[in-house]
Amino acid sequence: MTRESFNFKVSVIVPVYNAAKFVRKAVESAVHVDEVGEIILIEDASPDNALEICTQLEKEYDKVILFRHPNGENRGAGASRNLGIVNASCEYVAFLDADDYYLSNRFEVDKIKFQDRSVAGVYNAVVNVNLDKADFHKIYTIIKPIDPDKLFHYLLRGTYGHFHTNGVTLKKDLLDKLRGFKTDLPLHQDSELWLRCALAGKIVAGCIAEPTSVVVTHGSNRITSKSNKSKLKYWLSLMEEVSVGKIGPYNYLILLRNVFLKMTSFMDILNVIRRIRLL
Template identity: 25%
Template sequence: MQNPLVSVIIPVYNRQDFIADAVDSVLAQKYAPFELIVVDDGSTDDTARILSAYKERICVIHQENAGVSAARNRGVRAAAAEWIAFLDSDDYWLSGKLTRQMAWFAANPQMRICQTEEYWIRKKKRVNPGRRHQKQQGHIFKPCLWLCLISPSAVMLHRSLFEQHGGFNEALPACEDYDLWLKITCTEPVGLISTPLIVKQGGHADQLSARPGLDRYRIAAICHVMASGRLSPGQYRAAAAALAEKCRIYAQGCEKRGKRKQAAWYRNLIQDPSAGVSS
């Protein structure tokens, strides 16, 4: 697509059962012009063959397995548009997603990031998100500390905002989205379209969010944003409170597994968050 207004990035690794639905949901969008870039992060299943069937309709980038952050960042580097939208390979969009978001930005020209509401499917059954998962808008840094309230599949943001914060942290094997949203929300308001325009599918074993011990990556992300110098005094206090609680819980888990040195390190981190910047 020449001169696209939106670049859509799908990172994929071994998702032969989902990738066609994700791609089809983007290609079915009526908004134009947009481009679709799929970054195959070293898949070893039938993903590459499935993607080859789309030929000239999408751009496919193949790379050795480097993780979802590297795949998303690679897609953005290849993108031609000023607006970037992401879609996880196990999710899919509903009709009108791109049109609604671009219309929202046209009506709110001061904003650089917006997401939509979503439906949840868990093990092929519709479930309702809990109240604590309810999405918010505006300056949402403090609630984002406790729970990741922005979905990659629902978000669209201006390329300048993505590049301003360095993209996704490729050193984090998980919670990379939590890390980026904290860096963005501490200074940037987030818009919300209250209509569900994506479907998030969960419950399968290979989900990154199903990995054990994810709080250690969230702890690292909080340490990073505390060290950034971007937080107001109130934001810093809120981050310190979230860090203390997450370290306390994670240290308790380490103690139960007999990892006393690791537990002590996380307890000490409460007093010295800078020690977690390089972790």
């Protein structure tokens, strides 16, 4: 397949909640990128005037499409991303939080990697900047390319790092197959989905040496803390998706270790026993 014959267009999904000050920058960082076919805004009943700004952006840019949940309800980031996935018209899907923004190189390597039609997803480096700490910069990345067959194992262990939602591009049919994000998880919906993606498709390294987007940390971010309780729920949710037969004894032991490290009560132990699957 030649580069000329490969039509690489991405649906960028942006959940919007309480981000009136930031969403324009997010949209405008993506709207002029050649590989972006559409930007789907999901306004999630923001308490600020984000809906007004999203409506303006839809009028200004042909690529921007605005959706809301039924009756204008607030349903959270995972449900908002899922609504975007359902309505995406491009073969490829990427995500961008409304208070973050893409850099100009966001899809440069993705476009090359996806010319291999067996590739189902690409992960890239992301930089985190803190508006309250001018000298704070943290890179979210996988520090070395990983064989796709081993990606689940290394994400489970965290050996070589993790990737951020803003740096992931996936085939829409993979997301459809996996039914998107689990909305019953209050946190870690993205990490849980990336593990399932690593099991279900060929996910490869893109631009991992330099950032392709920026995560902005500020006082009004929707999620500010991650407790042991939420992490336990995340690992238990993953246990419902896998078995020893599916991921192998060694990976299952690692998963059990992750679960046990977050348990704090006898009821947690019973909960784990109930979810253990051998086949």
